[in-house]
Each structure stands twice: as C-alpha cells, then as structure tokens.
Amino acid sequence: MDFATVIQILDSAVRLMTPLLLACLAGLYSERAGVFDIGLEGKMLMAAFTSASVAYATGSAWLGLLAGIAGAAAMAGLHGLASISFRGNQLISGVAINFLASGLTVLLGQKIFGLGGRTPSLSGAARFGEITLPFADTLRPVPVIGPVYAELISGHTILVYIAFAMVPLTWWVLYRTRFGLRLRAVGENPASVDTAGVSVTRLRYAAVMICGVLCGIAGAYLATGISAGFVKEMTAGRGFIALAALIFAKWRPWSALFATFLFGLMEAVANRFPNLDLGVVTVPSMFMNALPYILTVIILAGFVGRAIPPRAGGEPYVKER
C-alpha cells in the first residue's frame, strides 16, 4: 500500500466520520444531561430530508442547513416533551422517533417529489462545495506535508470543519462554563441542581435541543455535503454507530473525536477493500461493517476499560413535594 492510497483512505475516513462525530456530540449533550437518546438516527434522517428538500426548492445549501436543523429540532422537541415533561420512557420515545422519521420522510418525499421517497438530485449552490484552503496548491509538491495538507486537510465542505471545531467547543462548554457544570450535574444528580435553585426541566430541554441542532447539521451534511440529495433510509444505521462511538468514548468530547475517527476509518477500509487479505486470513467486509458494534459490546462488557454512563441517565426527574 503506497502513501497516496493511505492518504485517500484517511481522506475518505474524514468524510465518513463527520456525520458520526456530529451525531455523537449531539448524543453527548443529551446523555450528559440525563436524557438517553436512541433517536439520533431518526433525527439525522429527518434533517437529511428537510435539508435536501429546502435546498432543492431554494437552491441554497445554507437554507437547507437551517431546514435540516429545524427538522431535527422538531424531533428533539418531541423527545423532550415525552421524556422530560411527561416523564415517559426515554428509550421508547427514541424508538418511536426513529420510526416516525423513517416513515414520514418517505411519505412526504413521495407526496412532494413523487420519486419513491427520493428528492431530486442537487447541484451547484444547493450543495455545500469543497473548500480549498489557502496555499493548498502551492504546498502540494512538498513531500509528505504537501499531500497531507492539500488532500487530507484541505478540500472538505464547511460542515466538516464545523464538526471538528465542535470538539474543542463542546469540551470548553462542558468543562469550563457554568452551563456545562450544571448540565453535567443534572445528568448525575438532578436533585442537587434543583436544590441549588436551577430548573432541571429547562437545563434538560436545552441539552435536548442542542442535540437536535447537531443532529440537524449531521443530517444536512449527509444529504447536501457528502451526497447530492436525500435517499430513503440514507442514514443507514449511522445514528446507532454514533451511539456506539459515544459509549466507546465514555461520554467525553475528545475521545468522541477518536472513536468516530476509528469507526470512520473502519468504514473507509471496508469500502476500499471488500475482502481484506491479511496473508493468513481474509477478512470479509461484513466483519469490518460489524466491527464498531462488536467493539462497543466489548467496551460495554467492561473487559477493556469500563464505560459508566451518567448516573441519572434514563430517569425522569420528579420534583419532591
């Protein structure tokens, strides 16, 4: 395997990890505040549909992005209503949201575009274009650094850079702001936050809505960044891989970056080598595709470092009277 191939695989991994990273950080806000979210998949799917539809209608990827955020936020609001206001089962609510998105996107897509659930393909300004960073072409001839800068770091859509910027931002918000401290506290011990006179409900809604916004960006990236339009079930389990990455990262932002990169890399390798020949054994692509899930189960089992979720996760908060 030569250097150019390695760069190509890494480049593809960066593209594939972006929706995972955004969804993973989305889940991180929600679960750190004590609201489990297995509806990341549905929110991303809804956002992919609304962003592609609006981007097609207006010809603007940015308006599409806003619509994507609105679509995912609507789903997040529903999740908040069920799991915070009505103290319902957060897991069941997440399952319902996944099905709702899966059904509604096809139903509405068929009604609006009549293409069997697809949107027409997007082109020009309706998609996020690739950004060439300054000096990319000047630096290209430089050995090693040149290709890495020009091929790997430069030449992605703005959403990829936003996703990477979200990692330090999330770290800063969670560990260096008052809001972050309260958010983490509400996921561990909501009663103490309540005693301090801070509204548990408002904090959890804030976390769930941030989750919706990030899922919205992830969905918009899928439909208007990496591909040109919405296709039925286009998230293809990415919401669940993001969930796996979140556990793998033990609910921490920087680890989320590495976990999603690892899972993105696995997908990139599986795409490139359907049957990976390691000399002794041939690894079938199915195994590579299942690897993120297998690794997550192993991590969950606690054989390699233990993943402990936020203590109040999944529990609706009932104020004492």
Next chain:
Amino acid sequence: MERMPKWADVILTPLISLALAFGISALVILAIGESPVEALKVMVEGALGSSYGWGFTLYYTTNFIFTGLAVMVAYHAGLFNIGGEGQAALGGLGVALVVLALPWPHWALALPAAAVGAALFGALWALIPAWLQARRGSHIVITTIMFNFIAAALLNYVLVNLLRPVGSMDPASARFPAAVHLPKLSDMALGLGVEWGRNTPANVTFFIAIAACALVWLLIWRTRLGYEIRAFGKSEPAALYAGISPVRITVLAMLVSGALAGLMAINNVMGEAERLMLNAVEGAGFIGIAVALMGRNHPFGVFLAALLFGFLYQGGGELALWTSIPRELIVVIQALVILFTGALDNMVRMPLERLFMALRRKGA
C-alpha cells in the same frame, strides 16, 4: 388508594392513546392530500374483505404474536428487549440448519425439530446481552441494538459464503425439500371441503402462535418463575430481599424472550419462503415493541394488537397497490402507536387520574 378504577387503567387509557395515534395518522393522510376514509376502506377491503386478505393478515399476525410476546416477557422482568429483529433472524438460521441437515420424511417430524432450532438460536442470541446485563451491568438496550446489527452482518456472511448453493447468485440458502412443506391454512380448509384463502402464506404456525400466547400466560401468572420475573421487574431490591437471584431471572427471562422471537422463523422461513433469505424478518422484531406496548403486556392484548398490526400491514400493502399512499404510512402509524401508548402514556394518564380524583371527591 388507587388513583383510578382498574377498568380505566386497563381499557380507557390505552383506547384514548390509540385514538390519538390513529387520529394523528388520519391527519397525516389528509396532509398528503388523500382521504383517510377512503384509505381505511381500501385497507379493510384488502385485509379483511376476502379470505385472500385474511390469509395474509393472519400470516403477519403470526409473526407479530411471536415478537410481541418476546418483548412482553422481557418487559415483565423490567428489561427492554429491542433485539427481537436479530433474534428472529438467528432463529431463521436455526430453522434452515435443522431443515437442511437431515432428509426429513414428513413435516410433522421436521416442525418440532425446526421449532427447537429456531428457539435455541434465538435464545442464544439473547443470552450474551442478558449475561452482560446481569454480570457486567452493560445496558441491555444498547447491547441488543448492537446485536441486531451483528446478526445482520453474520447472516449476510453465512448466506453469501456458506449456505448459498453452488452456482447461485442469490444470497439465500437452498430451497427446503418438498417433504417439509408446512400445511397452509388454505390446505387445511380444503381438507374440510372449504375453499378458503388460496395462495396465501398463513400456515399451521398460526395455531402454534396462539398456543404460545396461552403458554406465556401460564408462565407469567401461574408458575414460580413467572412470579419471580414479575417481582424482579417491579422492584429489584425487593426481589433480591426475597431471595430471587437477579442474574438468574435476567438470563432466564431473556432466554424465553429470545426463544419466542426466534420461533417467528418457523412462520416466515419454514412456512412462507421455504428457504432462508437476507432480511427475512422485515422489521417484525421492531413491530413487536408496538404490539407489546399496545397489548398492555398481556398475552391476550398481544394477540389483539398483533391482529391489528397484521391488518395494518396487509392493508398497507393494498394501499400502496391501489392508491398513491406509500406503504411507509404503516411505519408512521406504528411510530405513533409506540409514541402514544409508550412514551406519552402520562399525557393521557395524568389528566384522567385528575378527573377520577375529582369525581371521587365529589362523590364522597
């Protein structure tokens, strides 16, 4: 003191939740410019209007009874088994291995063996998440989701690389021999001299599903294990204090749950397709969640809910055939049923409780 009478809890609340779910589904149909009344007419006509429709409705019902019971048994133990999809897929593998392993002389011999294979593989696929939950505290919802994906990958590998007959391009096993062909309900009706449901997939498994409902009722409410499962599901510390082992109950409840999900395979793999194909479960494992929630985790409720979803499934197919409404409408209805009977349960319950409290105060 009870907050509201039992009938309101068991019948009124779910009925209001269902009415809300179907009301919103009707609004969705209106929103895409179709008439809900027309749609309902097409669905009733297509699913219940002929013996042909019934033959499909009962076939789907059979699938959903098994997956609904699977979710239900786990739920009584306080476990949310979201992995019915993977367990049913593995059940299919069990059926295929058993049926293709021996030259079975007659279906009546092959059926019990295949049922054991299906239940065993389904149960084994539930065993690992169960053990991890019981021993290592890994959240069973997450592990069963992961196991659904691992099952899909495993099945894909087995079908493409191992079970696929030489020269075939299809990722599917060889056809099952004619001797193991399960009698269809239509064949049985013909035996009685009645022409009923020709060319429909409903088969003898339907009766096994009904028997499973009765057995699960016996297990949960009439045996020691069932008592322990319910006690554990209601309160883990109390169960522990009563000498009930959490590890044992978690594992046993999930084994039963996985076996029930796996048993679905004798209907769809042995009864209908007569070979193992990719994605044979077609989401029935997930519909089990809606069925169990709507059936209030009681076998009779599960039976009724499975019948309703069987009707929706067959009716949805007819809708896609005769109108411009895609069959994904059923997925939306399913989502709304899960949302209202599951997650938004308190939205209906809290005002009702207040109403009954107010009535009682007035009465007293």
